[in-house]
Amino acid sequence: MTQPLRDPNHVTAGGLHGIFPLPAGRTLDICLKLHTAILEHRLAPGVKLSEDEVGEIYGASRTVVRAALQALAHSGMVTIEKNRGAFVARPSIREAHEVFEARALIEPRIARMAATTASEADLRGLQAHIDAEHEAIAAGDMGKALSLSGLFHTAIADISDHQVLANMVRSLISRSSLIIALYWKRPDTACESHSHHALMKAFAERDATAAEEIQKSHIIDLHSGLNLTERPHHDGSLKDILADT
């Protein structure tokens, strides 16, 4: 009988658990809310997250907000600067390369494992994920579509049943969301969802080798879809946000 990797009262809700080893509570709530806001590109890289401000929004004291921000810093989504505060992270070009190199190493292995462990219910869940993604694209909600695209990868990680690697993947995907916000070439391209379909097919056929290779080339595609030759256009400061008007 296998025992859980961490304590059971470490939340398992929402599907994006695991990166935050926090007991359930308001701290975890704030983590999750900020996390999804970043994943949906409603919080741009570089935006300042003042403790007082966040605390007022969510009705919590600075103590709990601080803990949440530090947790987010550990997962790489937030940068904390001494005596200056917390900001939504702004991954460098170098970090962008490294994150996608790491994904290209880990995720194909994850896909291989998931291909053998996926249940029928898992496959239906993945398909529902793809459908929701299409729906969001049709509705023009690009933030949500991108978020779901990432969540598809984390769902595979969950299916693989390798919690250590799955947590790494989750962290990498969260950072990828920031990287895409900063460096994505074609803002309105339908996000490679045909790769996701191909993966689904490999899973359905229990073809582990195919799943591994599809995932690898998919991530290399994503990597090459980035413009990593120049500094990002806007850096999150108010000046740059309003520069277009």
Added chain:
Amino acid sequence: MTQPLRDPNHVTAGGLHGIFPLPAGRTLDICLKLHTAILEHRLAPGVKLSEDEVGEIYGASRTVVRAALQALAHSGMVTIEKNRGAFVARPSIREAHEVFEARALIEPRIARMAATTASEADLRGLQAHIDAEHEAIAAGDMGKALSLSGLFHTAIADISDHQVLANMVRSLISRSSLIIALYWKRPDTACESHSHHALMKAFAERDATAAEEIQKSHIIDLHSGLNLTERPHHDGSLKDILADT
């Protein structure tokens, strides 16, 4: 010109930076002290880390101790249970397998990269590491020897110059220390240091492929040196500590 991955005031001292994205200060100090204490097996898995107690030892208030414990929880060295407190983590058998599987995936790649990027100074540094390890073994300080053995792997990760993967390796090695404390078969075996020698040789010859394969089999060896069939002998509770007498 490459820019640093994180903010420069995120400490770079001591060689085990990187897992703790904290600004320099007392919180980071306490993190590092507890971290090395765990790595040197002076803090056994399951030991309770009371906030008041730790705070009194290091002369800090609970606020800063709490932050340190949460940081350690994020790197997987500490488990926090709601309303019960923080404990040195006690990795399950399953997690032990997963950690070494992850290492077997990532570290060979790291070794390959390090073989091409290592400078002469890097090689001298690694050799010094090995020497220090031998010295500790000769002095009978097994805790320090084991700690240095792990630090050898993190040193390679640093040399590889891939910060994202290097941080993952650091976290995995820290957890490996706990796993070894719980599951190591032969308490007094000279810890495979001949593998480290072989790696050094591959680095010196710039043989990336050899380095990759040596590292892979080295980690598989470590994995197979664990007794992962039964629950750990003692779990940190008084009952189990005194059960032998």
Added chain:
DNA sequence: GCAATGATTATCGTATACAATTATTGTCTA
């Protein structure tokens, strides 16, 4: 007009106090 400098303001770092929860101990009863 522009740059340097000093006071002001806002924000973070830390300590401490109180509330909530859990663990322990002592007592009672079957």
Added chain:
DNA sequence: TAGACAATAATTGTATACGATAATCATTGC
């Protein structure tokens, strides 16, 4: 004596207050 229950003690969760640091802006001198 073993088990259940209640009171007590200890520890964590959270809020708030104070001191320290950095950014801002007005003022002054060139």
